[in-house]
Amino acid sequence: MNLKLTLFIGALLVALAGFSQGSMEYTDGMKVKLNDAGTKYFRIISWAQFWTQYSDLETVNAAGNEESQFDFSIRRARVLMYAQVTDKFLILTHFGLNSQNAQNMSPTGLGANSQLFFHDVWGQWSLTKDHAVGGGLHYWNGISRLNNQSTLNMLTLDNNRQSWASIGLSDQFARHMGVYFKGKFNRFQYRLSINESIENSLDVTLDNAPGVDQAVYRGREFLGGKESGKNFAGYFDYHFLDQESNFLPYKVGSYLGGKKVFNVGAGFFYHPNGSIALDNSGGIRAEDVSVFAVDAFYDAPIGDQGAAITAYATFQSNDYGTNYALGSTYTTGSMFYSHIGYLLPSENANLKFQPYASFNTRSIDAIDDNASRLGIGGNLYLSGHHSKISLEYSRDQVGDLDAINTFTLQAMIYL
Structure with missing residues (x-):
């Protein structure tokens, strides 16, 4: 057997042995009341996700040496705190790191690769019982449920990457600097935002200038903030069965039978003059960036033995500009994504298993071809989402390239 694959299987056995402690006694976690009534409080949430990964992708580093196909990494390590000062005011801060591995660690923790940063810092003012306005570095996003996904309770191993449709192009890791409005009218919930767009987007790794009939997402850099500085986003969903909370922006991935939910939603992201391309005469042509999606989410218990089903589907239309492509992640074209999971019946409240499958197919205008991703995996819950082991096999393919x-x-541990 391949040595790296053997090591991967060994890591699986160690994880199953070492993370077998779990308790369903977790309630509000680290919540501190500041008055007797509990109307003033602060709550701290902390979580970490440790990955062991084996891939058949053979890569070579800058020194000409073959990179390992078997790696360890910290996928996420986060701390989130929010405080309800009064029933009118709330402040939230969220910091941490992502995808730290041997290639991007710093010798002293202080170098250019240091990844610890604020994900969210925002304040909120309640206008009425059901409506609020807030501002700062926030996560009240548009487009779809998955663009507002919580990383604490996903069904799949990770979020569908293309659903976080603006990471690093107009925002800082799915967070924009701006103002938002959120609320609900009975079963109808909404979130809307007006935001600044960053000036140093991910596609600076592309050519330094736009190409003819191939856009780059750097309108603000070339055109200036006045013409391309602001973007607009919104998401709207209707709750047919149990209503979900919109106290915080993070959408739940799987309720594990704790609710009976059926929602349909639609959303958008619009950035006027967000990308640019060269016209045939060599002049810069500004192009609008627009992403739209519709989706549906269903999560419900089945029977009385603890079984449950979780299902989700979305169609997303992406227009980043003419023939835009940053790898196969951000591309002008369309996408369909779906996942489904089944929580098996169990008499043991602390030990549950949930197999799942996901599928993504998307068109890429720049190469006039398609890309796809298949994921098959399962979650072993040792204490709900607070302590779980996940294993997933994925197959990614772009056009006729090797999968x-x-x-x-x-x-994962979440407290």
Whole structure:
């Protein structure tokens, strides 16, 4: 057997043994009341996700040496705190790191690769019982449920990457600097935002200038803030069964039978003059960036033995500009994504298993071809989402290129 694959299987066995402690006694976690009534309080949430990954992708680093196909990494390590000062005011801060591995660690923790940063810092003022306005570095996004996904309770190993449709292009890791409005009218919920767009987007790794009939997402850099500085986003969903909370922006991935939910939603992201391209005469042509999506989410218990089903589907239309492509992640074209999971019946409240499958197919205008991703995996819950082991096999393919097969093992703790 391949040595790296053997090591991966060994890591799986160690994780199953070492993370077998779990308790369903977790309630509000680290919540501190500041008055007797509990109307003033602060709550701290902390979580970490450790990955062991094996891939058949063969890569070579800058020194000409073959990179390892078997790696360890910290996928996420986060701390979130929010405080309800009064029933009118709330402040939230959220900091941490993402995808730290041997390639991007710093010798002293202070170098250019240091990843610890604020994900969210925002304040909120309640206008009425059901409506509020807030501002700062926030996560009240548009487009779809998955663009507002919580990373604490996903069904799949990780979020569908293309659903976080603006990461690093107009925002800082899915967060924009701006103002938002959120609320609900009975079963109808909404979130709207007006935001600044960053000036140093991910596609600076592309050519330094736009190409003829191929846009780059750097309108603000070339055109200036006045013409391309602001973007607009919104998401709207109707709750047919149990209503979900919109106290915080983070959408739940799977309720594990704790609710009976059926929602349909639609959303958008619009950035006027967000990208640019060269016209045939060599002049810069500004192009609008627009992303739209519709989706549906269903999560419900089945029977009385603890079984449950979780299902989700979305169609997303992406227009980043003419023939825009940043790898195969951000591309002008369309996408369909769906996942489904089944929580098996169990008499043990602390030990549950949930197999799942996901599928993504998307068109890429720049190469006039399609890309796809298949994921098959399962979650072993040791204390609900607070302690779980996840294992997933994925197969990624772009056009006629060789598919990339990856096995990922995740151990997660959430307090």
